[in-house]
Amino acid sequence: MIITSCGNSVKLAKSIAKKLKAKFSPLTVSSFPDGDIYMKFNTNLKGKKLVIVQSFQPHSDMSLFDIVFAAETAKDLGAKKVILVAPYLAYMRQDKRFNPGECISSRVMAKLLNNSVDKLITIDPHIHRYKSLKDIFTISAKNLTANSLIGDYVKKKIKNPVIIGPDSESYQWAEVVAKHVGCDCTVLKKTRHSSRHVSEKMIHKIDIEGMNAVIVDDIISTGHTIIEAAKHVKKMGAKSVTAIGVHGLFVENGFDKLKKAGVKAVTTNCIEHSTNKIDVSVLLVKELVKC
Ligand code: R5P
Secondary structure, X not given: OEEEOOOOOHHHXXXXXXXXXXXXXXXXXXXXXXXXXXXXXXXXXXXXXXXXXXXXXXXXXXXXXXXXXXXXXXXXXXXOEEEEEEOOOOOOOOOOOOOOOOOOHHHXXXXXXXXXXXXXEEEOOOOOOOOOHHHOOOOXXXXXXXXXXXXXXXXXXXXXXXXXXXXXXXXXXXXXHHHHHOOOEEEOEEEEEEOOEEEXXXXXXXXXXXXXXXXXXXXXXXXXXXXHHHXXXXXOOOOEEEEEEEXXXXXXXXXXXXXXXXXXXXXXXXXXXXXXXXXXXXXXXXXXXXX
């Protein structure tokens, strides 16, 4: 088995290779002066299984292109199987046509991957309107979850916690984590006015006075969801607010905005960031030994 990355998840890829005692072989990815992709494998792939470890951030568009080019090239060079480990799978939130004429991006992304890789392993993809990854993937697609790792982190690091899900979709993370920790949990009602404007309200009221609130969500993108949820739980008496995101995108200065709002951000290393405190490599290795 050979492990590589197109550039986004090199640290994680190296850590996986070390745990699997497999070779990490860097892939050369650059571009010609006109912007065309240049790519080169630096090891013999004939008859080998290749694992591409690549989160779709930063630059989800280029990441997808790089993965398709890398997978097609690997097969062309004789690789026996191409496994994509995409700890963060982008495009999943556009899972329907919200307005006439829109592209259902998740379907297009899946179609491109179905055509180029043999297996996909991902962590906590944003599954909302789909029942499972099978709705869009024809290849074997494994959906892992970081819930128990997040639960362990909360148990170890946060005293007197209460888990808050910022919207109805987040119950799948918030409720499971709360059960793992053995503490209370509630899911807020989020109203999204635009991609940068949301409001939050606690519908199922629980007592959080003096507690350390832990907001758990799959994605922290601009941070607006977390900031509004934090404002609400603070108003209700929470002593501190920590936000745990499986995928910390922190676009448009999201990290600084959270800091300014008095929220401590913690993430898994699905996407490399200074807030990475929860290591998902063990989860991925457990799955890869079965491949
Ligand atoms: C959406 O449903 C996701 O679960 C997240 O809540 C959302 O992507 C967060 O986005 P932002 O950080 O931009 O508010």
